[in-house]
Amino acid sequence: MNVFVLNTGRCGSTTFVRACRYISNYSAGHESNIHCVGVERLAYPSCHIEVDNRLSWLLGRLDREYGDRAYYVHLRRDRESTARSFEKRTNFGIMKAYREGILLGGLEQHSPYVTALDYIDTVENNIALFLKDKTNKMSFRLEHVDTDFPRFWRNIGAEGDLEAALLEWKTSHNASV
Structure with a gap:
């Protein structure tokens, strides 16, 4: 079974994959196929855990390829903390892509914080809609890692x-806030 950790980014995704590397019966990757297109973009080995916030833009294709045969984790962090972290990254990465590619320069009208909140709401709603008919899923809150990660561990066997793996969560990786 494959596992996909869907998220906005800035929510513990790097730490999540580092913790998953202590799992011996799954491989784990973070943004493994971000430079791939076509069928290669979603071509993951079986028994693989993929953590990639960009999958939220490929949910139709993810559904077509894996449907209800995969296990899905909706990784989330407090909305305001996530937005504050994205606010510091407004000129690169996914925030730049969202501002310039989706909002077509929305920074002129809105602060980086407001733009980050809009991005978070968009991605969170995309993920929620995708997961509404999935049977193999869980909600994972960064604030509840001590209970949610062991539950995730059990759920995927x-x-x-x-x-x-739990000790890995004591270190912040790729942190900005």
Whole structure:
């Protein structure tokens, strides 16, 4: 079974994949196929955990390829904290792409914080709509990692070193706020 961790970014996704590397019966990757197009973009090995916030823009294709045969995690963090983190990254990455490609320069009319909130709401709603008919899914809150990660571990039948994986969450990776 494949596992997809859907998220906005700036919500613990880098730490999530680092913790998953303590799972011995799954491979784990972070944005593994971001430079691929066509069928290669969603071509992951079986028993693989993929953490990639850009998958929220490919949900139709993800549904066609994996449908209800995969396990989906909706990784979330407090909305305001996520927006404050994105606010510091307004001129690169997904925020630049959203502002310039989707909003066509929306920064002139709105602050980086307001733009980040709009991005978060858009992605969160896309993910919620995608997951509404999926049977193999869970909501994962960064604020509840001590209970949510062990539940995730059990749900996918993970094997390996859960204690070491939980310790990984004690370190902030790729942090800006």
